[in-house]
Amino acid sequence: MKATLKNKKSIFWFGILLLLFLIALNFITDELKYFGFDETDFGRYWDVKWWLIGHLAGGIAALILGPFQFWSEFRNKYLKLHRLFGKIYLIAILIASLSSVYMAWTHAIKIHWTWAVALQALGFAWLCTAFMAYRAIRKRKIQQHKEWMIRSYVVTFAFVAFRWLVDLPFVIELGNFVERAPTVGWVSWVIPLFITEIILQWNKK
Template sequence: MSYAESNAVFGTESSTTDGHADAPAAFPRWLLWAVWAALAVPSYFIGMYALRYLYTGPEGVEALNSVYEMLNMTSFNDFVAEQLPKFKEHRTLLYFHAAGMGTALAVGAFQFVPALRLRWFRVHQSIGVVYMAAALIGSFAGGVFAVVLPAEPGMAAVVAIVGVATTTFCFTAMGLLRLLQGDFTHHGEWMIRSFSQTLSGTTLRIMIIGMDYAGLPWHENYMIALWMCWVPNMVVAEVIIQYRRARRNGEPFLGPSPRAAGVA
């Protein structure tokens, strides 16, 4: 892919080449980097922390107790104790899920660094292969895990986990399909959707901490977080995709396009 093609794919051009008006002004670069860092930094450490299961085994879940105690979140100690026997019973699923989603969460944000895409495209491709393989394996294992190892809050929790696992798997698979078809524009859009669901691993933990400090009992806390960690992410991803389409086509993000206004 050439530099120009990459710009067209990822919406980094300031205007289009087919006579359309200039695209709406982009957000300030400092703001984009601040948002990226706010997502990428915790995601990297959460993803790397999840990989501990590969060398600690199921007993790695007990490490969460020390983390929760450091954050003064003792209400989750019982939850951690409940998970250990289940993790021991399904070690293989645990390893695949932790390795897959931990890796995807750690590397996913780097796919959205413009310099990586445009100047070191081979690096972008290599990370992309790792991300897609990890997300497909980790999400599939997570969905199966949720069924054979039901979450304590009940069926609604199982549905939530299966839901995010399914969307992660399907969005990533669609991104891979578009890539193989040479449709780089829609590949990029599907990968935005995919990473929005992978980010549920970050938003889940942030929400759990926030709701615990708000005094919400852990069963209610966990149930709400399981749904709110991925459904809003999906909505935000669609807003970002529509914004990028508007910039790429030289149309306003909100309101009718100049062409539509002319027809009216």
């Protein structure tokens, strides 16, 4: 009976990870146009194209690698590969988050200071959650490492959530980009991270 429940739980979480992976891939296909380095595709981002590429490349790598890191069967069977993917994941976030901070105070600030602050906060949360996951594993605190990795991927997925939320019809009706983007930027990671924290702490003694 316990084995059956364990198998069902494994299948459920595998399904969740697969869904996240597919959603990430859908997001990634929309961003690949920038890697053609066509000025018309970059539009207003042309002046910060290399920073945008760094941000996108790091974010895409983190989105793709994340589900593999949480897949227990993969992790247990290919531990060395899991560790390699983990290092790449952390480096990718370092590059992507620092690129986003640069763009926040060079490009986004020209749009509006609230948009720059929202991006800065997201970049800071992204960098900090990844760093805490790294610090935990360096101290051999496996459970803490797992929890911080979950938080990190929730923040990583905020970019996908933002793209989906900001263009919803009822959100568009709330105002122009400057009026809605900063709020949507905060909502994309603060609320999911809050819900994640409740789930992580729910059964702890």
